Amino acid sequence: MTDALQTRSIPVTSAKRWRAYWVCVAVAAITILDLSKVNVALPSIETAFGATSTELQLIVSGYVLTFGLTLVPAGRIGDQRSRRMLFVVGLSIFTLASLVCALAPSGIVLLVARLVQGVAAGIQMPQVLGLVQELFQGAERGRAFGIFGATIGLATAFGPTLGGLAIALGGPTDGWRWIFWMNIPLALAAIAGAIWVLPDTRHPSDRPLSLDPFGILLFAIAVVALMWPFLFTTGAPTDDPKRWWFLVVFVLAISAFVAWERRYAGTGKHPLVPLSLFAVSSYRNGTILAAVYFAALPSMFLVTTLFLQHGLGLEPVFAGTVSIGFALLSAVSSWIGGNLVNRFGRSLVVWGLTGMLVGIGLLVLAALMTPAAVTPWAMAGALVIAGAGGGLVVSPNQTLTLADIPVKQGGLAGSVGQLGQRIGTAIGTAIVLSLFYASIYRETSDRPTLAVYHDAYAIGMLAVAVLVAIAFTVAVADLGARKREARRALG
DSSP states (O other), rough: OHHHSOOOOOOOOOHHHHHHHHHHHHHHHHHHHHTTTTTTHHHHHHHHHOOHHHHHHHHHHHHHHHHHHHHHHHHHHHHOOOOOHHHHHHHHHHHHHHOOOOOHHSHHHHHHHHHHHHHHHHHHHHHHHHHHHOOOOOOHHHHHHHHHHHHHHHHHHHHHHHHHHHHHHHHHHHHHHHHHHHHHHHHHHHHHHHHSSSSOOOOOOOOOOOOOHHHHHHHHHHHHHHHHHHTTSSSSSTTTGGGGHHHHHHHHHHHHHHHHHHHHHHHTTSSSSSSGGGSSSHHHHHHHHHHHHHHHHHHHHHHEEEHHISSSOOOOHHHHTTTHHHHHHHHHHHHHHHHHHHHHTTHHHHHHHHHHHHHHHHHHHHHSSSSSTHHHHHHHHHHHHHOOOOOHHHHHHHHHHHHTTTGGHHHHHHHHHHHHHHHHHHHHHHHHHHHHHHHHHHHHSSSSSHHHHHHHHHHHHHHHHHHHHHHHHHHHHHHHHHHHHHHHHHH
């Protein structure tokens, strides 16, 4: 067992630790739900405000962008100071931003409030992972991350269903407002839980808070430059090719950031991102795997929902229910994976990704080969298999990724991993959606609508399968490295 896993947890009783943990799980669920449930509301928002395609894109992707920008600095502050305080600050901002979203009189106000929501989410999320690192150790930490992975899977898969239900209840004009109204009581309950249940995680320090401001600036430029061209990639012929020049800015900014961080650390100060984190192979490989996996997973749900709504003509609420089987099975297998990860290690993730690849193949076959009346049911069955595999990926990988990271760096390490997931989601969604819509734009008008969407779905899901296959390759490579290390230790 690694030194990090031996690190002493917060000295509170088991019952208090688990009560605090459930507050963390609730915060994670609220945060992740807002990544997915707004997607189904875009047609209603467009009707309500006459929003342009750019505004609609930013309402979704702007949340991801500001979420990602805030993660690492917030994780750094949480490691140095009080996680409970940051929970309350983040949840308070999130509640107020949700209220503004629900009451928004225009698309611009809604967009600005969504950007603020993303900032709040970026403040909250690193504290979840950092606190789990502090609260638990050993096998108990694996179980905790198992439940956490189940929560993430449920929130990701149920998001479109909740969004569609809100629209169905509130009507096509104002139903989208219900999506934001539901955040308010949930966030207020989470604030109360954070105040009364979370342990005092303040880390006293004689030193003033160190945030590496120039590092933050370079880091922000690099993240925006990387995500910007992908956030504005839709597959439409009107996409501006000049957006790809931002990747040049990214290369320059990330090079400057790495050079600065090394120089800053060399002076004895604490850099924004300790590059030594990436020297830990389990952390580096787990972070890459999670980024690629989360490039695939939301994209799979998004193109599946689009196919069901536009290709088969299902209402949003019914299209969303097709993914319920994935959510339930991934929750069960995440819990199982969390209990077994200390015994089976990375091989558990390899088997999970194998199940995901089988489920994706069956999902495409169900979409293309079954009669339209049967297709949603067949796709739901395929997603059950994918969910059983997917649950064995998220929680075991999270446990293995942070296993060798000291607890005092848990929030920062977790926030860097979360940033990788958000960047992966932005890039993966852009790739898959651009292929999906580009296939539709190329089609001639004399073909049946369902046939057009069959082709688009097959091409989009091929990209999803490639991304999962890349994650599988990383998992196999890491498994091989772990076995070689074990043989050297025995020899």
